[in-house]
Amino acid sequence: MLRNFCSRTCRAAVGRSSRWIMMDNQxxxxxxxxxxxxxxxxxFVEWTSPLLxxxxxxxxxxxxxxxxxxxxxxxxxxLLDHAARPEVVNxxxxxxxxxxxxxARVPNPxxxxxxxxxxxLPLGDTWTMYAARITYLTNKYKEMIDNETLPxxxxxxxxxxxxxxxxxxxxxxxxxVFQDELRFSKNGTHIxxxxxxxxxxxxxxxxxxxxxxxxxxxxVTNPSAPNPSTGVGIFTCIGRxxxxxxxxxxxxxxQNCDVFKAIDTAMWCLCLDDVAxxxxxxxxxxxxSAADLKPFNRWYDKNFCYFVTRSGHxxxxxxxSWGDGFTTINMLLxxxxxxxxxxxxxxxxxxxxxxPMKFNMSTEVLEAMPKAEKEFQTLSDNTPMQIVDIxxxxxxxxxxxxxxxxxxxxxxxxxxxxxxxxxxxxxxxxVMTKRFVRGRTEAGRQMTAEAAEAGxxxxxxxxxxxxxxxxxxxxxxxxxxxxxxxxxATGVDRHLFGLAMIQAEQGDKLGVKEVPAIFSSPGKKALAxxxxxxSTLGGEALKFFCFGPVEETGFGxxxxxxxxxxxxxxxxxxxxxxxxxxxxxxxKNLLQLHQLLQEHK
Numbered sequence: 001m002l003r004n005f006c007s008r009t010c011r012a013a014v015g016r017s018s019r020w021i022m023m024d025n026q027x028x029x030x031x032x033x034x035x036x037x038x039x040x041x042x043x044f045v046e047w048t049s050p051l052l053x054x055x056x057x058x059x060x061x062x063x064x065x066x067x068x069x070x071x072x073x074x075x076x077x078x079l080l081d082h083a084a085r086p087e088v089v090n091x092x093x094x095x096x097x098x099x100x101x102x103x104a105r106v107p108n109p110x111x112x113x114x115x116x117x118x119x120x121l122p123l124g125d126t127w128t129m130y131a132a133r134i135t136y137l138t139n140k141y142k143e144m145i146d147n148e149t150l151p152x153x154x155x156x157x158x159x160x161x162x163x164x165x166x167x168x169x170x171x172x173x174x175x176x177v178f179q180d181e182l183r184f185s186k187n188g189t190h191i192x193x194x195x196x197x198x199x200x201x202x203x204x205x206x207x208x209x210x211x212x213x214x215x216x217x218x219x220v221t222n223p224s225a226p227n228p229s230t231g232v233g234i235f236t237c238i239g240r241x242x243x244x245x246x247x248x249x250x251x252x253x254x255q256n257c258d259v260f261k262a263i264d265t266a267m268w269c270l271c272l273d274d275v276a277x278x279x280x281x282x283x284x285x286x287x288x289s290a291a292d293l294k295p296f297n298r299w300y301d302k303n304f305c306y307f308v309t310r311s312g313h314x315x316x317x318x319x320x321s322w323g324d325g326f327t328t329i330n331m332l333l334x335x336x337x338x339x340x341x342x343x344x345x346x347x348x349x350x351x352x353x354x355x356p357m358k359f360n361m362s363t364e365v366l367e368a369m370p371k372a373e374k375e376f377q378t379l380s381d382n383t384p385m386q387i388v389d390i391x392x393x394x395x396x397x398x399x400x401x402x403x404x405x406x407x408x409x410x411x412x413x414x415x416x417x418x419x420x421x422x423x424x425x426x427x428x429x430x431v432m433t434k435r436f437v438r439g440r441t442e443a444g445r446q447m448t449a450e451a452a453e454a455g456x457x458x459x460x461x462x463x464x465x466x467x468x469x470x471x472x473x474x475x476x477x478x479x480x481x482x483x484x485x486x487x488x489a490t491g492v493d494r495h496l497f498g499l500a501m502i503q504a505e506q507g508d509k510l511g512v513k514e515v516p517a518i519f520s521s522p523g524k525k526a527l528a529x530x531x532x533x534x535s536t537l538g539g540e541a542l543k544f545f546c547f548g549p550v551e552e553t554g555f556g557x558x559x560x561x562x563x564x565x566x567x568x569x570x571x572x573x574x575x576x577x578x579x580x581x582x583x584x585x586x587x588k589n590l591l592q593l594h595q596l597l598q599e600h601k
Contacts, residue, residue, distance in 0.1 A: 020152040022145070025159035032090045032436040033489055034083050037076040040495045041068055041518075043485075047445050047492055048523030050424050050452035056522035063521035071512040075499045078506055090438035092494055095501045101321035102173070102180040105240045107376065108300040109289050110383050110548035110571075114318050114325050114535075114558070116332060117287040117543040121312030122339055128220055129345045131270060131308040132213035135191065135204055136342065137335040138306075142169050142267065153330070153434075155487075160434040164323040168331065171303035171322045172264045175244035182321055185265040192266035192302065193354075196274055197231035197295025198224040201262045201355040209342055214351030220272060228366060229359035231295030235368075237376035246368050253360045262357060269305040271297050277313040280543075284385050284569060287315040288546045291380035296373070304328055324440055325545075326432050329537045336541040382574045383548050385556075386583040390566040390590055401597040405561050406483070406536060407476035410446045411454060412593050413557060414475070416586045417447075417532055418455030420578050425531035428550070431486035442486035443493035445527070446534075450478035458589075469600035472593060493527060532557055544569045555582055566590070 041064045049057055083091035106112060121130050144150040145165045153160040170185035189205035193216070202215050224230075235243050250256045273293060277283050285291075286307065290298050298305055304318045318328050359365075395405040410429060417425050429444030454475040457463045463471075485491055500519055503512055518524060530550040534557040537545050545558040546569040555578075556571035568586060572579035 020159075022148040022150040022152055022162050022165070025152050025154075026162060028159050029161045029435070029437050031083070032092060032433065032439055034076075034080050034091065034498070035490045035495050037072055037495075038068065039490065040492055041072065043492050044496065044518075044523060046449075048526050050447050050449050051426050051526040052522050056526075060521045060523035063517040063523075067516050067518040071503075071510075071516050072499070072518075074510055075502045075512060075516075078502045078510060079498050082502065090436070092440070092498055093438045095498070096440060097182070097321055098179060099501070102182060103178065107237050107239055107379065108173070108319060109237050109298075109317070109376070110379060111550075112320050113300055114320060114545070114547045115287045115315060116318075116329070116537070116545050117283055117313070117315040118332070118336060118541055119543060120314060124344065125312070127308050127310050127312050128216040128272070129213055130312055130314065131216050131272060131306070132209050132345045133339055133342050134306055134308070134314070134335060135212050135216075135270060136207070136209040137338050138268065138331070139204060139207070140338075141331050141334055145169070155435065158435045161437050161439055163438055164327045164434075167322050168303060168327055169267045170265060171319075172266075173301040173319055173321055174260075174264070175240050175247045175301070177241050177244045180240060180244075180321070183264045184322075188265040188267045190262070190266055192263055192269040192299060193219060193272065194233065194269065194297050194299065195219050195272040196223055196226075197233065197293075197297050198227070199229075199232075199259065199263075199299075199357040200224075201266070201357055203353040205267075207352045209345045210348040211350060211352045213345035214347050215354050216272065217347060218351060218354055220274075224356045224358075226295070227358050228361040231297075231369070231373075232359055232361075233299045234296040234372045234376060236298065236300040237289075237291070237296070237379075238372045239375075242368075242372075246365055246372075249362060249364055250359060253362075256359050259357045259359055263299065263302070266302065269299050269302040271299075271305055271307040273297055273307050273309040275309050276311040277309050278311075280387060281385075283313045283315070284387060284544065284546065285380075286313070287317070287544075288385055288548070288569075288571070289376070289380040289383070291377050324430075324432070325535070325537055326434060329539060329542075333539045333541060336539075383571055384574055384579070385546060385569050385571040386580050387544060388568040388570060388583050388587045388590075390568075390587065391564075392591060393594055394562050394564040394566055396563045397594070401594070402601060403473065403476040403597065404480050407479040408593065408597075409536070409559060409561065409566065409590075410444075410479055410534070411451055411472055411475045412586065412590050413532060413534065414447055414451040415455045415458045415472075415593075416582060416589050418452070419459050419589070420582045420585050421531075424452045424455065425554075426526050426529050427532035427534060428530040429483070430535045431483055431491070433487065433489050435487065436489055439489070441494075442489060442491040443527075444483055444486050445492065446479055446482065448475065448478040448482060450475040465596060466600060469596050472597065496524070530554060534558065536561060538562075543567070546571065549573060549576075552576075553578075555579070 170188045174181040190203045193200040193202045308314045398405040430441045431444045433439035454471040457471040531554040533550040542560045544567045547556045548571045549556045560567045570583040
C-alpha cells in the first residue's frame with residue numbers, strides 16, 4: 001500500500017548556474033520541513049474533492065476529521081521527532097528510496113526508469129566519434145563534481161541542494177528479493193560499454209578523446225564473438241524478484257562476481273547500438289525500451305546508460321532510485337552544449353584499455369533468458385508511444401498570452417482528460433524540492449477545482465469563448481499557486497507518506513495499531529491512482545523525454561517545452577480504449593487553447 005504514495009519522474013525547472021561553485025551554498029540549504037498537520041489535512045480534502053463523487057467527499061471528510069481528532073497529532077509529533085534527529089538529514093530520504101523505489105517489484109524500463117532522446121551527430125562525425133565526444137565530456141563533468149568546481153545551481157535567489165551530483169556516477173541497482181540494493185562506487189575509472197549484447201570494461205578516466213575513440217573503434221571493428229552470455233542485459237528488464245533469483249544463481253560463480261563488480265563500479269554505461277534509425281518512432285522505441293535489439297544491448301540497472309546508433313541517433317536512460325532527472329539533465333545539457341567545442345576525434349596508437357567480459361551461464365540461467373526476452377518484448381509491444389509535436393508555437397509565444405507555459409500545458413492536459421475520459425482523473429506532476437537538503441519531489445496534483453471547472457466549461461456546448469478563456473486563465477493561476485506550494489514542500493502526498501511510514505514502523509509503540517481510515521479513504525485511493533503521470537524537463541537540445549504509464553488504463557505524459565515548439569511522447573497500454581484518442585485530442589486542444597487566449601487577452 002505504501003508504494004502507492006510514490007511516483008517516479010522529475011519536474012523540469014532546471015536551475016540556473018551561478019557565480020558560486022558547487023558546495024559554496026550547501027550550508028544555506030535548509031532541511032526538508034514537516035508541514036503543519038492541519039494544513040496538510042485541509043489540503044488533502046480540498047485537492048481530492050474534484051476527483052470524487054459526493055459520497056466519496058463525505059467519507060473522505062469524515063476520515064480526515066477523525067484523523068485530526070484521533071491518531072493524527074500523535075503520528076505527526078513522532079514524525080517531527082524523527083525529522084529533528086541530528087543524524088536524519090532529510091526525514092523522507094531513506095523511506096522514499098527504499099519504499100518508493102527499491103521495494104518496487106516492477107521492471108525498470110518503462111515502469112521505473114526515464115529516458116531522453118537528443119539530437120544527432122556533429123557534422124562529419126562517425127557514430128564512434130560521437131560516442132567518444134559524449135564520453136570525454138561526461139568525464140569532464142565528473143571531474144568538476146569530484147573537484148567540487150561544478151557551478152552551484154540556483155532557482156531564482158534560492159540555492160539548490162547539490163548532494164545528488166555526488167551520487168550520479170558509479171551507482172548500480174542490484175536485484176534482491178523484496179528490496180533491491182543500491183551500490184555506490186566513488187573511485188571507478190572505467191565505464192561499461194555494450195555492443196551487440198556483449199560487455200566491455202573500458203578504462204576512460206583521464207583519457208583524451210582520441211584514446212576513447214580508438215577504443216570504441218576497436219570494439220566495433222573487432223567485436224567479441226557471440227557467446228552464451230551475449231544479451232544477458234535482458235534480465236535487467238524483467239520483474240525485480242525474477243531477476244533477483246537469476247542474479248543469485250549467477251553470483252555463485254566467482255568469475256560472474258568479478259563481472260558484476262566491474263558493472264557495479266563502472267562510472268556509467270555506454271551502449272553502441274548496431275542499427276540505423278530511419279524514423280522518429282524508431283528513435284523513440286530505442287529510447288524508451290530498445291526491446292527489438294537482438295541481442296539485447298542495455299543494462300538498465302546502471303545509474304544511466306547513454307546509447308548511440310550507427311546513424312548517430314542518441315539518447316540516455318536513467319535509473320531512478322538514486323536520484324531524479326533534474327540532476328542528469330543538467331549534465332546532459334552541459335555535455336551537448338560543449339560538443340562543438342571539442343576537436344574531431346582521431347585514431348591513435350595508445351587507445352584506452354578494453355577488456356571484454358562474459359558471464360559463465362548455468363543451464364538454469366540459459367533457460368531463463370528466452371522467457372525474459374519474451375516477457376520484456378510483450379511489455380514493450382503493449383506500451384506504444386505516440387509523439388505529439390507542436391511546431392506552431394512554444395514557450396516564447398505562450399508567455400505573451402500572460403500565462404505560465406507549464407500551467408498552459410497542464411491545463412490543456414486536464415481539459416483533454418475530461419474530454420476524452422468523461423471524468424476528472426487524478427494527475428501527477430513531479431515537482432522538484434531541491435531547495436531543501438537531499439530534496440527530491442512533491443506531487444503537484446494538477447486537477448485543481450479550477451482545472452475541473454475549465455474542463456466542464458470547455459466541453460459544454462453552451463459556453464462562450466469568453467467564458468472558456470476566463471476558466472482557462474483561472475485554472476492556470478491555480479496551477480501556479482499549487483506548484484509553488486509543492487516546491488516549498490507544503491504539498492499533501494509526501495507528508496501523508498511520512499505519517500504512514502511512522503504508523504507502519506512505530507504504530508504499536510504509539511498505540512496506533514490500526515491503520516487510520518484516512519489512508520484507505522476514497523480521497524487517498526484517488527491520489528494513489530495516477531491516471532495521468534506527467535513531468536517536464538527543458539532543453540533546446542532535447543528531442544523528447546519519455547517514460548511509460550503508471551496505471552494500466554493511464555498515460556505517461558512527459559513533455560519538453562522549447563522556445564519555439566512543444567513535444568509530448570504520449571505512452572499508454574495498447575489495450576487502453578482512450579489511446580490514441582487522448583494524444584489526438586491533446587494536439588487539438590493545445591492549438592485551440594493557444595488561439596483562444598490570443599483572441600481573449
